[in-house]
Amino acid sequence: xxxxxxxxxxxxxxxxxxxxxxxxxxxxxxxxxxxxxxxxxxxxxxxxxxxxxxxxxxxxxxxxxxxxxxxxxxxxxxxxxxxxxxxxxxxxxxxxxxxxxxxxxxxxxxxxxxxxxxxxxxxxxxxxxxxxxxxxxxxxxxxxxxxxxxxxxxxxxxxxxxxxxxxxxxxxxxxxxxxxxxxxxxxxxxxxxxxxxxxxxxxxxxxxxxxxxxxxxxxxxxxxxxxxxxxxxxxxxxxxxxxxxxxxxxxxxxxxxxxxxxxxxxxxxxxxxxxxxxxxxxxxxxxxxxxxxxxxxxxxxxxxxxxxxxxxxxxxxxxxxxxxxxxxxxxxxxxxxxxxxxxxxxxxxxxxxxxxxxxxxxxxxxxxxxxxxxxxxxxxxxxxxxxxxxxxxxxxxxxxxxxxxxxx
Amino acid sequence: xxxxxxxxxxxxxxxxxxxxxxxxxxxxxxxxxxxxxxxxxxxxxxxxxxxxxxxxxxxxxxxxxxxxxxxxxxxxxxxxxxxxxxxxxxxxxxxxxxxxxxxxxxxxxxxxxxxxxxxxxxxxxxxxxxxxxxxxxxxxxxx
Numbered sequence: 044x045x046x047x048x049x050x051x052x053x054x055x056x057x058x059x060x061x062x063x064x065x066x067x068x069x070x071x072x073x074x075x076x077x078x079x080x081x082x083x084x085x086x087x088x089x090x091x092x093x094x095x096x097x098x099x100x101x102x103x104x105x106x107x108x109x110x111x112x113x114x115x116x117x118x119x120x121x122x123x124x125x126x127x128x129x130x131x132x133x134x135x136x137x138x139x140x141x142x143x144x145x146x147x148x149x150x151x152x153x154x155x156x157x158x159x160x161x162x163x164x165x166x167x168x169x170x171x172x173x174x175x176x177x178x179x180x181x182x183x184x185x186x187x188x189x190x191x192x193x194x195x196x197x198x199x200x201x202x203x204x205x206x207x208x209x210x211x212x213x214x215x216x217x218x219x220x221x222x223x224x225x226x227x228x229x230x231x232x233x234x235x236x237x238x239x240x241x242x243x244x245x246x247x248x249x250x251x252x253x254x255x256x257x258x259x260x261x262x263x264x265x266x267x268x269x270x271x272x273x274x275x276x277x278x279x280x281x282x283x284x285x286x287x288x289x290x291x292x293x294x295x296x297x298x299x300x301x302x303x304x305x306x307x308x309x310x311x312x313x314x315x316x317x318x319x320x321x322x323x324x325x326x327x328x329x330x331x332x333x334x335x336x337x338x339x340x341x342x343x344x345x346x347x348x349x350x351x352x353x354x355x356x357x358x359x360x361x362x363x364x365x366x367x368x369x370x371x372x373x374x375x376x377x378x379x380x381x382x383x384x385x386x387x388x389x390x391x392x393x394x395x396x397x398x399x400x401x402x403x404x405x406x407x408x409x410x411x412x413x414x415x416x417x418x419x420x421x422x423x424x425x426x427x428x429x430x431x432x433x434x435x436x437x438x439x440x441x442x443x444x445x446x447x448x449x450x451x
Numbered sequence: 452x453x454x455x456x457x458x459x460x461x462x463x464x465x466x467x468x469x470x471x472x473x474x475x476x477x478x479x480x481x482x483x484x485x486x487x488x489x490x491x492x493x494x495x496x497x498x499x500x501x502x503x504x505x506x507x508x509x510x511x512x513x514x515x516x517x518x519x520x521x522x523x524x525x526x527x528x529x530x531x532x533x534x535x536x537x538x539x540x541x542x543x544x545x546x547x548x549x550x551x552x553x554x555x556x557x558x559x560x561x562x563x564x565x566x567x568x569x570x571x572x573x574x575x576x577x578x579x580x581x582x583x584x585x586x587x588x589x590x591x592x593x594x
Contacts, residue, residue: 057519085522089542095523099540102524331520331550338519357520359549366558368549405545407554425501434554435507436500440459443505446553447457450594451510 044069046344047130047138049120050146051075052084053330054311054337056103058144059111061341069345071113074132078117079171080105085330085360087174091202100171123286125304142306142344145283145294146337149276149312149328158252164269168199169276180269181206188257188265190249191273192219194358197232199271200241201363210241211265213257217246223358225373228400231386235363278313278326291315293326298350300340308344310336319355319416320371320397331357353416356398359405368405371398371415378430389430394421396429407433452532453593454511455569455578461588462497464504468580468589469493472508475570475579490560494567495580495589498554506580506589508567509534509555517547517556517566525564533571536564 046062048055051073062069083102089095101107108115118132129137151167159165164180166173168189177199181187185207189196192214200210214221218229219236236243248260256266278293289295289303293315300308300316310316311333318325332354339351359368365384375392385403389396389411395418399411410433414424421429429437435446470486472493477485495508515534518526525541528534543562559565569591570578581591 083522083524085544086542089523089544094542095540099524102522102540104524330522331516331546334519335516357546357549359545361543361545361562364562366545368545370549405548406557408545408549409551409556410554412550413552428500434496434498435505436498436503440500440503443500444459446510447459447505447507448594450454451512 044345045139045141046071046144047140047142048073048144048146049130050144050148050311050313051077051081051115052146052148052311053333054146054148054309054314054340055144056081056107057310057334057337058146058308058341058344059113061338061343062345063111063341065342065345065347069112071111072138073108073113073115074118074120074130074138075115076117076119077170077172080115081107082171083330084169084171085198087168087171088198088202090171090174091178091199092205097175120282122282123304123307125286125307128306140306142308144337144340144344145288145302145307145309145313146311146333147279147281147283147313148333149278151272152275152277153272154274156249156252161254162252162270163254166269166271168195168271168273174202177203177269177271178206183207185209185268186266187211187269187271188213188267189271189273190214190257191271191275192216192221192243192245193273193275194220194223194360195275196271196273197236197362198360199273200236203271204239204241204363208240211244211267212236212241213244213247213249213259213265215246215248219243219245223369224367224400225388228367228386228388228402231402232362232365232367235365239363276312276328278328280313283307283309291324295324296336298352299343299348300336300351301343308340310340316354317352319353319418320374327354327356329357355412355416357412359408365403366405367400367402368408369398369400370408370412371396373398373400380430391421395419396421410434410437452511453569453591455508455567455581456590456592456594457506458588458590459503459505461586462503462505463586463588464497464499465585466497467583467585468495468506469497471579471583472567475573475575478573492557492559492565494557494565496554506584507553507555508580509551510553511569516550516552520546520550522546531571533569534566535568535572536566538563
């Protein structure tokens with residue numbers, strides 16, 4: 044069987060593992076446009092921080108493709124022909140497929156801002172090359188301006204903090220991590236940044252750029268040496284959308300990760316897939332969603348018939364040593380616990396745990412995650428324990444015995 | 452493969468497994484020196500339910516979701532089926548802690564993932580929590 048994979052990041056990685064698990068002799072070709080071995084994008088801030096090396100960005104080894112017998116071609120795919128079952132590469136050649144995986148992911152969103160072209164030292168913070176560029180450009184005296192206080196912007200600030208302490212983060216929203224967290228948790232994280240001397244200008248936007256300064260919506264001028272544009276990402280749906288695939292914000296896939304085009308599967312940042320909490324199709328754009336969606340797609344491309352119904356929003360990281368883990372939706376009755384620097388929010392709706400945010404102590408967070416992603420009703424758990432400190436003890440004795448006495 | 456299984460009805464709640472775990476993975480030959488006045492982060496934890504206790508450590512899942520969620524490549528399954536941590540690659544993001552449905556992975560004092568590796572890589576070679584469980588509540592066998 045001839046498999047063609049477009050993309051070359053985490054969803055493709057999952058798809059390769061999935062295909063190989065069922066089809067040992069699979070003929071797999073990956074088309075990526077980054078000209079690099081498979082690497083893990085969330086590692087780039089840790090690379091700047093010095094917590095991982097350039098070599099280790101290739102998180103499953105530089106020889107991952109080779110070891111799995113995968114043919115890796117660095118050509119951009121410009122068209123897909125579902126009738127002939129071929130993809131057309133930028134070199135003009137057509138490549139046939141039996142099963143196609145579309146894992147193009149996303150690209151940074153940069154709105155048109157007046158004067159942006161005048162800024163010499165600017166980058167997004169998305170690829171390994173972006174991190175290498177920042178490492179080369181920044182020095183201890185650099186004034187760094189980060190536009191966007193989401194996860195990417197804040198992790199960029201933390202990574203760069205090991206090079207320069209002169210950092211300003213701005214966001215149009217009135218708080219940091221506007222989509223990943225709540226106002227209360229945002230305040231905790233803002234205090235951490237403030238303690239480190241990172242300036243935050245929230246509820247403002249950049250009206251225009253000069254070569255070395257930004258003029259804000261307030262009229263204030265912020266001088267800088269380097270700008271990072273971290274205003275979120277958008278799914279890359281071309282060229283599959285032009286080939287007739289159903290799209291909304293991303294490529295629509297069913298629970299088997301099939302697109303509306305026969306023999307074409309998709310997962311990762313470019314795909315809108317089933318979210319277990321809302322029960323709706325959503326862009327999750329997170330590492331575990333990409334890997335697991337890719338894995339299921341790969342298996343199904345190789346003949347399996349598995350569905351993926353346990354996907355939920357998941358984030359785990361730390362900000363200057365303060366741990367932060369979240370899951371699901373912040374929708375429902377709030378149960379809040381504060382204990383020193385530890386904070387916990389649980390969201391409950393219709394007898395189900397819908398989401399959580401843990402700051403500080405994140406021990407056994409997976410107990411909550413499992414209950415959320417598998418929609419385990421709270422009538423079946425010991426909720427005094429669950430709302431206090433999670434462990435397997437929240438399940439009844441029969442369930443525990445089964446879990447601890449059987450192969451899993 | 453041989454895995455660790457726990458029989459809750461025999462657990463006395465003595466926590467000896469935790470002590471032997473920390474000792475086994477300390478690399479120090481004297482038990483007192485290995486434990487006393489040191490950070491205590493065992494890879495097996497005795498959990499307390501209502502009127503009951505039981506030990507929990509990594510189940511060495513056949514399809515480990517900690518490995519799939521690992522962004523750094525630190526977690527992997529070796530040829531013997533044991534899920535291991537390459538501490539030099541771990542960045543301490545906590546993704547494994549976030550997804551382990553057993554609550555069997557923690558982040559240690561150095562900010563890296565800490566989990567049971569069946570004592571295969573320390574000087575003991577087989578799980579010390581099992582050897583020293585006084586009531587056979589923890590066993591190491593093929594099922």
